[in-house]
Amino acid sequence: MKIGIIGGGSIGLLFSCYLSENHQVTLYCRTINQVNMINQCGITLQKKDSSILSNIHAKLSTERVADELVLVTVKQYHLPELLPILDKIPQHIPLLFLQNGMGHLDYLQKMKHDNILLGVVEHGALKISLSTVKHTGFGTTRVAAYKGDMQKLMAIKNTLQMSNFPFEIEANYNEMLIRKLVVNAAINPLTALLRIKNGDLLSNNYYFELLKEVFQEIIQVLCLQELEDTYFASIVSICQSTSNNYSSMLKDILEHRQTEIEGIVGVLRNKAEIQKQSVPFLQFLYTSIKGMEYKRWDE
Amino acid sequence: MKIGIIGGGSIGLLFSCYLSENHQVTLYCRTINQVNMINQCGITLQKKDSSILSNIHAKLSTERVADELVLVTVKQYHLPELLPILDKIPQHIPLLFLQNGMGHLDYLQKMKHDNILLGVVEHGALKISLSTVKHTGFGTTRVAAYKGDMQKLMAIKNTLQMSNFPFEIEANYNEMLIRKLVVNAAINPLTALLRIKNGDLLSNNYYFELLKEVFQEIIQVLCLQELEDTYFASIVSICQSTSNNYSSMLKDILEHRQTEIEGIVGVLRNKAEIQKQSVPFLQFLYTSIKGMEYKRWDE
Structure with a gap:
């Protein structure tokens, strides 16, 4: 399948490498520097014990996208400037949006495309350079239909599916995004402000106190009181499994980038x-x- | 006059240097290292354009204090361990306490001494080494009687007074400490958490928002609503005059010391x-x- 991936960040690079094994991938980047670099050197995927070089075709994200499936991996705050380009993609081409948070839902309402999918990425990925990405945590990509029929979603999932890069279908996109939002809202801003690793939220009693207080407010706003225990357990489990990692928001702060706070x-x-x-x-x-x-x- | 100064931190060193011009000062330190260093090399006071070396006698703070006036300059959280030593100072010897916050008032209640004075230090001082202090901001030392008569307070103030190191008498110790507490509570923890200079609380709109919110809570707790404008103006003025400085709490955090948060x-x-x-x-x-x-x- 011809797959277009918009966004040369860590997620865009990661998906390009894995999906190019079975598909013809084009990566759309914001800067000509990155386009040239990738066209000349390919993309290097660093795994725990190995490194794989993939030859991937890169284009500027202002260029016309002509693919059978388009993955949008840019940060939510970069979506507005991308809308005119997405608007030019034919209506029958399915789009899969992979943003954090829920801020992007507002934009999707106005889109004319027949099949709009939403996904949340549970992989850990670190952009090492313009053309190198490190797969720091193995996970799943969950996808749900925002608009369009289930059969199309199933077909896309089956096409993308790989044993070492799994996809799972979720019935309700709202629940799926909310689950990710609760985790992100509890872990990201606290770790960014306090400049700590995810695991410190558990090992330091005072930080754990803050985590519980912040979590209570999140649960209250989203009216999730009934699922409180389940949600808190999943936050604790993520802090444990990523205890030595810096959250993406802390990395954004340390590297002077805009964060996903909005x-x-x-x-x-x-x-x-x-x-x-x-x-x-x-x-x-x-x-x-x-x-x-x-x-x-x-x- | 024979003056004992307990505490070899920045304030203890600063007061030792200035007061030794007219008085016989003994500085009581916690470590034998600092005692030896000061007895061998004296204390160096760095001012804006000059450096002055004073020969000052140092002793361990566990040694018997035999002076006519004792200044207690240790941090509030070090007071408990000092109480047995203070208890051995004769009842007629006046004590002047120079701590931040109001946490030390609890200890003073139980002291038998006839004259207990409280002071707040508006100087900026930075401890450069065990025997070097930098006078980073010129200010006043305000003193008030916690216990004892006004005449004694006046006499002490006149004895300590120097044109380049002024002392001022305050009628009400509670008001004096509260004024300092409001400023410290508004500026110190925010700058320490955000790791910013005092001036950033004004120049960054978001931080200024946080400052106003924190200030409102302080005013509410201390029932100072009537004096709100005056207090806020004084905080703004201190942020301006110390805009390039790091607060003492941020310095404590950066240097891995206990803070005065309690x-x-x-x-x-x-x-x-x-x-x-x-x-x-x-x-x-x-x-x-x-x-x-x-x-x-x-x-």
């Missing part, structure tokens, strides 16, 4: 405001991270 | 609990800084 905590904060709920810890985290972004850009 | 935010948090007030931002700051201390000791 799509993660911003969404919850707005929801709380509409529901007239007080979420002071989320508010504190939101304002701190916005300040850290502001400061970075200012330097 | 005496500053801990006191407010307990007060809020008794008064059944919700202070989520102070709570967040308290728990974060405690976690940062915990982590440091753990490493």
Whole structure:
């Protein structure tokens, strides 16, 4: 299948490498530097004990996309500038969006495409250079239909499926995104503000206290009180399995990049405001991270 | 006058240098290293354009204090271990306590001494080495009577007074400490958590937002609503005049030392609990800084 992957970040690079094993992949990047680099050197995928070089064709993301399936892997805050390009992709081509948070749902409403899929990526990936990505944590990609029929979704899943890069279908996209949102909102901003590894949220009693308080606010805003125990257990389990990792938001802060705070905590904060709920810890985290972004850009 | 100064931190070193101009000063230190260093090399006071070496006699703080006036400059959290030593100082010898926050008031209640004075130091001082201190900000030392008569306080103030190291008398020790507490509680934990200079609290809009929220909680706990504008103006003015400085709490965190969080935010948090007030931002700051201390000791 001809697959277009938009976005040359860690997720875009990771998917390009794996999917190019069975498919003809084109990676659409924002900078000509990255396009040239990938066309000349390919993409290197670093795994635990090995390194694989894949020859992948790269293009500028402003170029016309002509593929049978398009994966959108850019950060949520880069979506608006991409909309005119997505708009030019024929209506019958399925699009799969792989953003964190829920901020991107607003944009999808207006899209004319017949099949829009949403996915959450449970892999860990670290962009080492413009053309090198490290697969730091093995996981699953969960996909659900936002718009379109189940058969198409099944067909796409079966096409993408690989034993060492699995895909799973989720019945309800909203539940799927919310599950990821709860985890991201609990772990990312706290670890970014405190500049700690994910595991420190468990091993340091004071940080664990903060985690529980933040979690309570998230549960309250999303009206998930009934599933509280399940959700908290999954956060603890993720902190354990990624205990030595830095969250993506902390990495963004350390590398002076914009963070995904709007799509993660911003969404919850707005929801709380509409529901007239007080979420002071989320508010504190939101304002701190916005300040850290502001400061970075200012330097 | 024979003056004993307990505590070889930045304030103890600073006061030793200035007061030794007119008085016979003994500095009581916690480590034999610092005692030996000071007895061999004296204390160097770095000013903006000059450096002054003073010969000062140092002793271990476990040794008997035999002076006519004793200044206690150790951090509030070191007071408990010092109480047996202070207890042995004759009842008629005046004691001047120079701690931040209000946590030390609990200890003073039980002391038998006739004259107990409290002071707040508005100088900036940085300990460069065991025997070198830098006077980074010129200020005033405000003193008030906690116990004892006004005449004694006046006499001590006149004895200590220097044109380049001024002392001022305050009528009400509680008001004086609260004024300092408001400033410390607003500036110190935020700058320590965010790892920013004092001036960033004004120049970064998001941080300024956090400062205002934290300030509102402080004002509420201390029932200072009537003086709100005056207090906020003084915080802004201190952030401006120390805009390039790191707060003492941030320095403590960066240098892996215990912070004064208990005496500053801990006191407010307990007060809020008794008064059944919700202070989520102070709570967040308290728990974060405690976690940062915990982590440091753990490493």
